[in-house]
Amino acid sequence: MSSVAVGEPAERAPGRKRRGGREVFLPFLLLLPAVGLMLALYAYPFISSIYRSFLVKGQGALTLSNYVKVSELYLRDIFFSLEIAFLSTAVAAVLSILMATYLRLGSGRVVRLIGSVYRLPIFIPFVVVAQMMTTFLAPHGLLNVSLAQIGLVNLDTPPDLLNWKGLTFAFVWKQWAFMTLIVLSGFEMIDNTYIEAARSFGAKLHQVILRILVPMSRASLSVALILAFTSTVGTFTLPYMLIGGKTPTTLTVDIAHRVTYFGDYGVANALGTIAYILVVFTAVYYLRYTVRREVYEQ
Amino acid sequence: MPSLSLRNLNKRFGKAVAVENLDLEIHDGEIMTMLGPSGCGKTTTLRCIAGLLRPDSGEIYLGDKRITDTSPEKRGVGLVFQNYALWPHMTVHQNLAFGLQLRKVPKEKAARRIDEALAMVRLSGFEERYPRQLSGGQQQRVALARALVIEPSLLLLDEPLSNLDAQLREEMRFEIRELQKKLGITSVYVTHDQAEALVLSDRIAILHEGRLVQVGTPEEIYNQPGNRFVAGFIGLTSFVEGRVASVDDAGAYATVRTEDNLEIQAAASGLQPGQKVTLAIRPEHIEIGEQEPVPSVAGTNLFQGQVLRGAYLGDIIDYRIGVGNWVLRANTPTDRMLQPGQQVWLSFAPDRVTWIPA
Numbered sequence: 001m002s003s004v005a006v007g008e009p010a011e012r013a014p015g016r017k018r019r020g021g022r023e024v025f026l027p028f029l030l031l032l033p034a035v036g037l038m039l040a041l042y043a044y045p046f047i048s049s050i051y052r053s054f055l056v057k058g059q060g061a062l063t064l065s066n067y068v069k070v071s072e073l074y075l076r077d078i079f080f081s082l083e084i085a086f087l088s089t090a091v092a093a094v095l096s097i098l099m100a101t102y103l104r105l106g107s108g109r110v111v112r113l114i115g116s117v118y119r120l121p122i123f124i125p126f127v128v129v130a131q132m133m134t135t136f137l138a139p140h141g142l143l144n145v146s147l148a149q150i151g152l153v154n155l156d157t158p159p160d161l162l163n164w165k166g167l168t169f170a171f172v173w174k175q176w177a178f179m180t181l182i183v184l185s186g187f188e189m190i191d192n193t194y195i196e197a198a199r200s201f202g203a204k205l206h207q208v209i210l211r212i213l214v215p216m217s218r219a220s221l222s223v224a225l226i227l228a229f230t231s232t233v234g235t236f237t238l239p240y241m242l243i244g245g246k247t248p249t250t251l252t253v254d255i256a257h258r259v260t261y262f263g264d265y266g267v268a269n270a271l272g273t274i275a276y277i278l279v280v281f282t283a284v285y286y287l288r289y290t291v292r293r294e295v296y297e298q
Numbered sequence: 299m300p301s302l303s304l305r306n307l308n309k310r311f312g313k314a315v316a317v318e319n320l321d322l323e324i325h326d327g328e329i330m331t332m333l334g335p336s337g338c339g340k341t342t343t344l345r346c347i348a349g350l351l352r353p354d355s356g357e358i359y360l361g362d363k364r365i366t367d368t369s370p371e372k373r374g375v376g377l378v379f380q381n382y383a384l385w386p387h388m389t390v391h392q393n394l395a396f397g398l399q400l401r402k403v404p405k406e407k408a409a410r411r412i413d414e415a416l417a418m419v420r421l422s423g424f425e426e427r428y429p430r431q432l433s434g435g436q437q438q439r440v441a442l443a444r445a446l447v448i449e450p451s452l453l454l455l456d457e458p459l460s461n462l463d464a465q466l467r468e469e470m471r472f473e474i475r476e477l478q479k480k481l482g483i484t485s486v487y488v489t490h491d492q493a494e495a496l497v498l499s500d501r502i503a504i505l506h507e508g509r510l511v512q513v514g515t516p517e518e519i520y521n522q523p524g525n526r527f528v529a530g531f532i533g534l535t536s537f538v539e540g541r542v543a544s545v546d547d548a549g550a551y552a553t554v555r556t557e558d559n560l561e562i563q564a565a566a567s568g569l570q571p572g573q574k575v576t577l578a579i580r581p582e583h584i585e586i587g588e589q590e591p592v593p594s595v596a597g598t599n600l601f602q603g604q605v606l607r608g609a610y611l612g613d614i615i616d617y618r619i620g621v622g623n624w625v626l627r628a629n630t631p632t633d634r635m636l637q638p639g640q641q642v643w644l645s646f647a648p649d650r651v652t653w654i655p656a
Contacts, residue, residue, distance in 0.1 A: 028496050193383035201397035201448060202371035213398070215387045 088171035186220025300361030307356035376445030
């Protein structure tokens with residue numbers, strides 16, 4: 001004789017078992033350590049720094065005075081950081097597209113050799129790059145001396161490269177290889193027939209790049225641009241060692257300056273929050289793009 | 299439309315020979331199929347014609363114009379790929395417009411030509427769709443329209459139907475053939491599918507290990523294979539080896555005797571007594587009887603054999619029948635079931651026996 005317990009469904013789909021409490025909670029338990037770590041090491045400091053950017057030493061209430069100070073003292077530096085990040089990312093992107101095209105479409109020993117050595121800058125830390133560039137770009141550094149040899153520079157009045165020019169050059173040098181790696185991975189995923197089809201219809205190299213390779217690897221290119229841009233905005237060592245406290249300088253140098261010389265964490269946090277905002281736009285774009293891409297793929 | 303001429307074409311990849319001394323003439327308005335197994339050099343040849351590969355030596359002429367060193371974009375060739383190669387980030391309209399934009403065709407004229415090309419492949423109204431929104435067959439038709447919209451002087455098709463299901467593939471064979479004839483465009487079609495080649499082609503070029511082994515109409519290739527490879531590659535064939543024992547006075551028929559003393563009558567054209575030959579017999583040319591025909595038909599080859607095994611193929615049953623030391627393949631309708639071990643009588647006309655030099 002069978003009976004149906006009160007509150008239980010009279011019929012259940014065949015093969016479906018009721019999930020016990022343990023089964024329901026187990027996935028959450030398994031996720032807990034990772035989520036906990038993320039909350040403790042990332043979310044808490046992030047939210048805390050934003051919160052503290054609205055606090056001023058000795059005052060309990062939330063205030064915008066740190067941001068007022070930022071706008072008075074560091075507005076030029078915010079734009080300078082943005083300009084350097086945009087310029088170096090754009091130049092590195094163009095160079096990486098050209099390099100990736102050469103490696104994707106070329107063949108032979110030279111291509112193989114370049115293909116194996118171009119990645120080297122990826123493994124050189126920013127601090128080493130900064131040290132190299134300080135020597136290379138100094139008034140009587142290797143670059144100016146070399147240019148003087150061919151009569152392009154007068155060493156009595158050497159051009160000053162330890163400013164936005166040198167910083168852009170250094171960022172491009174460092175980011176180019178990394179961006180090439182990502183862009184090339186996108187190019188490699190494009191079947192040869194797409195390129196051959198374009199060529200058979202009369203496309204020249206620049207048309208193959210602009211109309212086939214780049215649009216077909218938009219995802220890789222976006223990742224490369226976003227990672228390079230955010231990394232440039234957040235890099236401290238390179239601008240600190242290359243241009244230091246000169247005006248204008250980057251946000252990261254300003255943050256270090258504010259903390260080291262004034263112990264002013266409120267303004268430093270406000271500068272940090274602004275840096276977050278600068279990069280959050282790229283993250284939003286990336287997320288929107290990937291969501292759209294997922295829909296597009298369906 | 300110009301003709302295409304390949305003269306002594308050679309292409310190697312390292313030590314591997316892909317194409318060797320290939321001479322081939324494709325006539326004006328003709329559709330020529332290059333047929334062969336994987337690695338026979340057919341796609342390499344097609345890519346050389348398209349300019350995507352440079353031959354090591356040899357010449358390619360389109361009409362009177364030597365195009366061996368001409369870059370792909372200047373050859374005026376329409377190319378259809380096996381995987382369609384429709385650019386996924388472009389709509390159907392944009393895919394078709396690409397070649398026209400590069401040729402600087404005015405916008406209005408381009409739009410008209412795109413409409414005509416899509417109508418030709420029965421895809422009007424699909425202009426704004428992306429390739430992912432089309433079925434395999436529709437994508438293939440867009441690829442065809444894209445190749446045709448630039449009004450190429452030569453159409454190259456690289457196994458364009460191999461990614462389609464069997465039914466669609468069969469429909470598309472006829473569509474491509476019809477379209478090619480309607481436009482009268484000189485075309486080269488590459489495939490490893492013999493049925494496709496037989497249906498589509500004005501002529502077929504059989505390639506094997508980089509070499510051209512036979513060129514002819516589908517009927518010639520099927521009924522008069524030039525060598526054992528062609529006979530075995532196109533359709534099913536049974537081979538019997540022997541030596542010409544005699545040729546009749548008129549020189550019309552020869553008797554070929556095998557090592558186990560089977561005597562087979564074959565059409566003699568050109569055979570000499572004592573000559574070693576391979577006989578090729580198609581299964582559909584062999585009649586199977588369960589009893590000895592009485593009276594036997596004069597001049598017909600008649601042998602007793604034993605059914606070894608049968609394979610049900612839906613429309614026919616394909617039997618392997620042992621005759622002496624040889625195994626012959628023969629077909630029956632599916633309502634005639636024979637049992638393994640059963641004794642049967644095989645008969646076939648001498649005219650249906652093709653000989654190939656051994």
